[in-house]
Amino acid sequence: FQTIVLIRTTTRINHQSTIVPLDPLNRTAFEPTSFREPQKKYSTVGSKAREYKLKMLQRRDKIKEEFENSQFNFIKEGYPNFGIITSGVSYNYVLEVCDKLDIRPPILKLGTTYPLPEKLISDFIKKLKGVIIVEELSPYLELNIKALAKDINPNIKIIGKETGHFSEAFEYNVPILFDVFREIYNIKSDIHYNSLLKDRNILKSMLPKRIPVFCPGCPHRATFWALTKAVGGKSSEIAFMNDIGCYSMLLLNNEIYSKLNPDDLLLSMGATLGTGSGVSLASKEKVISVIGDSTFFHAGLPGMVNICHNNEDVTVIVLDNSVTAMTGQQSNPNTPVGDSKKKIHIENILKGIGFEDLMINDCFDAKNCIPSFKSALETKGPSIIISRGPCALWNDRNKRRRGEKIQPFFVDQDICRKCHTCMRDFYCPAINMEDALAEYTDENNKTWKGYSSHISPELCDGCGVCSIICPYTNHEERSAKDVIKPYKT
Numbered sequence: 001f002q003t004i005v006l007i008r009t010t011t012r013i014n015h016q017s018t019i020v021p022l023d024p025l026n027r028t029a030f031e032p033t034s035f036r037e038p039q040k041k042y043s044t045v046g047s048k049a050r051e052y053k054l055k056m057l058q059r060r061d062k063i064k065e066e067f068e069n070s071q072f073n074f075i076k077e078g079y080p081n082f083g084i085i086t087s088g089v090s091y092n093y094v095l096e097v098c099d100k101l102d103i104r105p106p107i108l109k110l111g112t113t114y115p116l117p118e119k120l121i122s123d124f125i126k127k128l129k130g131v132i133i134v135e136e137l138s139p140y141l142e143l144n145i146k147a148l149a150k151d152i153n154p155n156i157k158i159i160g161k162e163t164g165h166f167s168e169a170f171e172y173n174v175p176i177l178f179d180v181f182r183e184i185y186n187i188k189s190d191i192h193y194n195s196l197l198k199d200r201n202i203l204k205s206m207l208p209k210r211i212p213v214f215c216p217g218c219p220h221r222a223t224f225w226a227l228t229k230a231v232g233g234k235s236s237e238i239a240f241m242n243d244i245g246c247y248s249m250l251l252l253n254n255e256i257y258s259k260l261n262p263d264d265l266l267l268s269m270g271a272t273l274g275t276g277s278g279v280s281l282a283s284k285e286k287v288i289s290v291i292g293d294s295t296f297f298h299a300g301l302p303g304m305v306n307i308c309h310n311n312e313d314v315t316v317i318v319l320d321n322s323v324t325a326m327t328g329q330q331s332n333p334n335t336p337v338g339d340s341k342k343k344i345h346i347e348n349i350l351k352g353i354g355f356e357d358l359m360i361n362d363c364f365d366a367k368n369c370i371p372s373f374k375s376a377l378e379t380k381g382p383s384i385i386i387s388r389g390p391c392a393l394w395n396d397r398n399k400r401r402r403g404e405k406i407q408p409f410f411v412d413q414d415i416c417r418k419c420h421t422c423m424r425d426f427y428c429p430a431i432n433m434e435d436a437l438a439e440y441t442d443e444n445n446k447t448w449k450g451y452s453s454h455i456s457p458e459l460c461d462g463c464g465v466c467s468i469i470c471p472y473t474n475h476e477e478r479s480a481k482d483v484i485k486p487y488k489t
Contacts, residue, residue, distance in 0.1 A: 130184075212249050243291045273291065357382065406462050408462050410457065413434065
């Protein structure tokens with residue numbers, strides 16, 4: 001049919017993994033062809049667009065006919081006259097619930113949902129007294145099947161979202177379907193998922209929270225530590241526009257970075273700039289817009305032009321970690337790459353747009369980043385801070401390729417003051433607490449007693465920011481008096 005095919009997966013499918021046996025993949029060398037070889041035109045305006053629309057509708061009807069006999073759509077025969085129509089991962093839940101309730105209703109599994117195989121669906125429902133529509137989110141199948149039933153079987157009872165049995169929100173699971181099926185098929189069961197879920201939640205409440213955090217050595221952690229210090233007690237005077245990337249985890253770490261108001265706004269890639277512009281015009285708070293380097297190139301340039309052109313009172317922080325980190329460290333125009341590609345420097349683009357107040361921070365020199373953040377927040381009009389530091393995972397991979405060692409740090413247990421500044425303020429997963437009580441008496445005869453901090457050499461990435469924020473370490477003139485020191489192997 002020479003058309004695009006959209007394979008729609010759902011959250012639960014995407015969060016699974018397995019070993020997939022593959023046949024040999026025989027790759028062929030790419031050879032350019034003439035643009036005009038397919039003898040197609042791609043101008044979609046005026047009369048041409050109307051012509052293409054007719055062809056598209058004709059193609060859709062042919063695809064619908066194909067789907068009527070597609071192997072992806074099938075019926076699992078059963079004996080009650082109250083059937084089930086489902087699609088996607090919900091089919092697995094349907095099978096499990098039917099097995100637990102020991103029922104065998106007829107089930108229509110739809111693997112192709114647009115265009116719908118209307119004849120197949122009509123043949124399935126025309127002799128049924130009722131049907132349960134099991135689909136996640138919007139009632140797409142339910143509404144279309146209702147429209148078909150009006151002529152095919154007007155007396156059929158359709159159970160779904162519009163009857164209140166299912167919600168349009170969230171994913172489905174076995175307990176949700178179990179309760180609905182038990183009610184519809186009038187079956188008694190000793191299984192009570194609600195009580196099981198209640199017991200699970202009680203057990204869950206006993207466990208410590210394990211929120212997602214930035215990796216050891218992540219440049220974003222250092223950036224937001226410095227920004228938090230710069231904001232200080234003026235949290236109520238800022239509005240924080242976040243964006244899509246690893247830094248989206250600020251929202252999940254709201255308790256740690258509460259001074260930044262990380263739950264103010266987080267919408268979509270590049271939205272931080274446009275919304276930041278609008279908020280700066282309508283609110284009294286100073287607007288901070290955060291955007292990553294890959295998002296900057298992907299969806300940020302129009303927003304940057306808008307902020308500069310309209311002289312908006314927005315502080316933009318560009319998180320430059322050299323790579324598209326969140327989705328697997330893919331390269332972007334800012335990534336140092338081979339000879340075949342040219343690195344595009346973010347600061348050159350911003351200067352070309354017309355920004356004048358532009359600063360570049362080495363984010364791992366965390367304390368020295370605080371003044372530039374303070375200055376930007378106190379400045380009226382647009383200001384840009386490029387917070388630069390490589391993604392830890394990407395940087396480690398490059399180090400290993402070059403044969404470089406990763407130099408971790410450690411806490412000198414003999415002189416640790418047990419203040420836990422490194423843990424409380426920085427929240428690095430490589431830092432934890434010793435389980436043995438210890439004490440230290442300093443040169444002023446003051447005794448420090450408690451549990452010392454501990455840096456795991458296996459997890460530490462060697463960024464050294466913990467040694468910068470430690471009040472008892474001089475990172476600029478290192479000595480034996482430092483509590484946090486480079487680990488010597």
